[in-house]
Amino acid sequence: MNPAASSRVSTLIIQTPEGISFSLPLACPVTRCLAWAVDLSCIIGLTTLAGSLLHLTSLINLDLSRALTTLAYFALQIGYGMTCEWLWRGQTVGKRLLGLRVMDAQGLRLQFNQVALRNLLRFVDSLPIFYLVGGLVSLLNSRAQRLGDLVANTIVVRHIRLPEPDIDQLMAGKYNSLRDYPHLEARLRQRVTPAEASLALQALVRRDQLDLQARLTLFDELATHFRSIVTFPPEACEGIAAEQYIRNVVDVLFRSQNAGNRVLS
Amino acid sequence: MIIDLHKFLTTERPHWIELEQILAKLESEPNWRMDLAQLKHFHYLYERTSADLGKIVTFASEPETRHYLESLVARAYGEIHESRDKAARWQPFQWFFQVFPQTFRRHIRAFWLSLAITLAGCLFGGLALALDPDSKPVLMPFSHLLGDPSERVKREEQSTHDHLAGERGGFSAFLMTHNTQVSIFLLALGATWGAGTILLLFYNGVILGAVSVDYILAGQTKFLAGWLLPHGAFEIPAILIAGQGGLILGGALIGWGRSTSLTNRLRAVAPDLVTLMFGVAIMLIWAGLVESFLSQYHEPILPYSFKIVFGLIELALLSMLLGKSGRSTQRLTSKAISLQ
Numbered sequence: 001m002n003p004a005a006s007s008r009v010s011t012l013i014i015q016t017p018e019g020i021s022f023s024l025p026l027a028c029p030v031t032r033c034l035a036w037a038v039d040l041s042c043i044i045g046l047t048t049l050a051g052s053l054l055h056l057t058s059l060i061n062l063d064l065s066r067a068l069t070t071l072a073y074f075a076l077q078i079g080y081g082m083t084c085e086w087l088w089r090g091q092t093v094g095k096r097l098l099g100l101r102v103m104d105a106q107g108l109r110l111q112f113n114q115v116a117l118r119n120l121l122r123f124v125d126s127l128p129i130f131y132l133v134g135g136l137v138s139l140l141n142s143r144a145q146r147l148g149d150l151v152a153n154t155i156v157v158r159h160i161r162l163p164e165p166d167i168d169q170l171m172a173g174k175y176n177s178l179r180d181y182p183h184l185e186a187r188l189r190q191r192v193t194p195a196e197a198s199l200a201l202q203a204l205v206r207r208d209q210l211d212l213q214a215r216l217t218l219f220d221e222l223a224t225h226f227r228s229i230v231t232f233p234p235e236a237c238e239g240i241a242a243e244q245y246i247r248n249v250v251d252v253l254f255r256s257q258n259a260g261n262r263v264l265s
Numbered sequence: 266m267i268i269d270l271h272k273f274l275t276t277e278r279p280h281w282i283e284l285e286q287i288l289a290k291l292e293s294e295p296n297w298r299m300d301l302a303q304l305k306h307f308h309y310l311y312e313r314t315s316a317d318l319g320k321i322v323t324f325a326s327e328p329e330t331r332h333y334l335e336s337l338v339a340r341a342y343g344e345i346h347e348s349r350d351k352a353a354r355w356q357p358f359q360w361f362f363q364v365f366p367q368t369f370r371r372h373i374r375a376f377w378l379s380l381a382i383t384l385a386g387c388l389f390g391g392l393a394l395a396l397d398p399d400s401k402p403v404l405m406p407f408s409h410l411l412g413d414p415s416e417r418v419k420r421e422e423q424s425t426h427d428h429l430a431g432e433r434g435g436f437s438a439f440l441m442t443h444n445t446q447v448s449i450f451l452l453a454l455g456a457t458w459g460a461g462t463i464l465l466l467f468y469n470g471v472i473l474g475a476v477s478v479d480y481i482l483a484g485q486t487k488f489l490a491g492w493l494l495p496h497g498a499f500e501i502p503a504i505l506i507a508g509q510g511g512l513i514l515g516g517a518l519i520g521w522g523r524s525t526s527l528t529n530r531l532r533a534v535a536p537d538l539v540t541l542m543f544g545v546a547i548m549l550i551w552a553g554l555v556e557s558f559l560s561q562y563h564e565p566i567l568p569y570s571f572k573i574v575f576g577l578i579e580l581a582l583l584s585m586l587l588g589k590s591g592r593s594t595q596r597l598t599s600k601a602i603s604l605q
Contacts, residue, residue: 016342020315021322022335067434074442078449089292105528107339109347113539120542123446124453124461147456151514153531205329254270 012143012155014107024107025158027100029138032156036131038094043080047073081119086112091159101159105143114152121148176248177236185252188230197253200226200246207243219243274330277317281337284310288340311341363591365544368537369506370587372513379508382463383501386470391478393471404475414483421488421563433557441553444500448507448545452514452538459515466508473501491569494576496556502583503548510541548583555579 011023027035050072058065084092090102090110102118104110125134125146134146143155178185203222207215223242226249237245287307290297299307318334369376393400402411429436454461480489517530525533559572 014339014342016315016338016346018312018315020318020338022318022339022342024339061434063431063434066432067438070435070438070442074445078445104343107342107346109343111536113536116539116542117535120449120539121453121456123450124456151456151518151531152535153528255272 012105012157022107024103024155026144027098027156027158029135029144031098031100031158032138032144033131033135035092035094035098035100038097039080039092042093043076046076046080050076078119081122082116085110085115085119090115095156095159099159100156102154103157105145105149105153105155110154114154118148118152118154121146121151124148176251177240178232178248178252181232181236184230184232188226188249188252191229192226192249192253196225196229197250200250201254204243204247204250216242219246222246270330273317273320277313280310280313281317281334284314284337284341288337288344291344292340307341308345311338311345314338314341360540361544361547362586363594365540366587366590367594368540369509369544372509372537372541375512375516376505376509378512379462379466379505382466382508383470383473383505386467386472387474387477388470389467390471390474392474394475394478395482401475401479405472405479410476410479414480414485414488418485418488418563422565429557429561437553437557440556441550444503444549444553445546448504448549449542451504451507452510452542452545455511455514456518457515458518459512462508462511462515466505466511469504487569487573488563490576491563491567491572492560495572495579496552496560498576498579499548499555499583500552502587503545503552506541506548507545510538510545513541514538 010026010028012026013021013023015021051069054065054069054072056065057068081092085095085102088096091100095101102110102115104114122134125131125137125148127133131146134148137150138144138146141150143149145155149155178188200222203218207219210218219242223245226246227237240248284307287310314334315338318331318338321331321334390404394404405411451462451465454465477489477493480486513534517534518527520527520530523530559567559575563569
């Protein structure tokens with residue numbers, strides 16, 4: 001396993017023994033600061049609540065109430081981060097809201113001692129005020145680690161739970177006139193590079209995010225480009241909008257003849 | 266070459282969904298254990314998904330599917346390749362009487378160094394006060410220690426009312442939390458390559474030395490022993506152990522004479538640092554209770570001899586715990602390792 005991080009980049013690339021690389025998107029210091037602000041609010045809220053509840057014990061014994069309140073405040077301040085991150089596998093309330101997660105820097109499972117150590121080291125990271133030491137260290141560090149993360153060998157990543165990709169919604173439905181010319185279809189598959197194919201697919205995936213004019217221009221340009229790679233007879237292209245032409249091209253590139261016929265029939 | 270994405274997705278999607286379900290179960294139920302067949306299947310799904318990721322990166326450059334597979338492989342990777350022991354059910358007694366003392370002894374040199382730095386501080390503070398009594402406000406910047414020790418002893422011994430009445434619990438809790446915070450700080454300062462820990466240990470030593478010499482020179486050695494020993498028998502070693510942790514951390518960061526990488530050095534000491542810190546916290550809870558409920562009461566309420574003997578017994582018990590406890594299991598573990 002070979003973790004590598006390019007300098008000041010937002011991803012950590014990990015190479016597995018199977019020869020597969022995957023990237024973990026690192027959280028930026030600003031997002032982490034916001035998560036900390038949320039957590040601080042939670043701690044203040046919890047301590048206020050604990051204080052109110054423990055105040056009831058003053059009816060029995062005032063000294064006992066004071067002792068319990070002091071201990072509860074301390075336990076919440078120290079234990080909030082540890083407990084949340086351990087029980088929620090690297091997340092606190094703030095991190096959950098902002099989609100962050102603490103992870104082992106090698107991509108392995110987070111251990112309790114790592115969680116405890118990165119939280120204990122907050123005492124130094126928070127010096128002299130408002131996490132100045134931790135903030136400066138994380139700004140200078142290529143993996144955006146504060147001192148606690150460095151010592152505990154942890155990183156904070158953006159935790160994005162990605163939905164399954166749905167290619168069907170892009171291609172299903174209409175008759176594909178390009179399929180009537182199998183020899184040209186084969187030539188198109190042969191000549192188009194993976195990058196060009198990916199470009200066409202992404203244009204379709206993101207088409208709803210574009211302004212109408214930008215969308216028309218983009219698909220016109222793409223259609224012109226793909227028509228220049230392989231020229232289909234005019235009857236295959238007549239009356240087809242540029243976007244539909246690209247849809248047909250993507251269908252040809254990403255689906256075999258049989259699958260295409262099955263879906264389109 | 267461009268892969269048939271539709272066919273690829275249709276064929277492989279069920280495996281990804283299955284892997285995702287297993288991962289979700291592992292994440293939501295940390296204590297769930299798979300049997301051998303389930304483990305094999307989990308490994309198979311991981312390898313298959315990894316291979317799919319390899320294919321899609323090489324042949325399709327389709328970002329949506331690639332990102333999805335990357336997130337899936339990343340999650341599974343942590344579970345599959347984790348070779349560190351999964352923590353067994355935590356047993357507090359076994360931990361306190363075996364793991365904690367064993368950890369302490371494993372890094373005994375750092376403890377001796379912590380003790381030596383504190384003693385150097387004591388020597389400095391004691392000598393400074395003995396040679397220059399006017400330096401007292403600088404050496405001990407605490408108002409309640411600035412007065413004449415003899416007068417304090419007289420006042421305490423003649424006092425007829427309990428000055429901590431109705432406040433013992435609160436005072437005890439304050440001592441516990443304050444001392445634990447100082448200890449955490451002492452350990453965390455190890456992140457400054459140990460320099461911060463050394464300075465703080467030395468400074469603690471200076472105060473301790475100055476206070477001790479102040480009372481000894483005033484002829485109040487018995488009062489001093491009776492006042493400090495009952496809680497100091499646990500509190501001072503706890504601070505020294507926190508310093509030991511800071512020095513271990515500093516040593517791992519510097520890495521003198523060790524060929525392992527910084528990551529591996531830190532990975533090796535991390536569990537020990539946490540063990541030491543939690544051990545220190547327990548010791549300080551006891552010290553806080555003793556300081557509030559025992560140390561602050563002097564003759565004629567509590568005879569000094571009782572307090573001194575109590576402190577010495579505590580010190581002996583602590584020495585036995587740290588020096589002897591857990592040795593038998595440690596020997597068995599060492600034997601097992603050597604047999605391997």
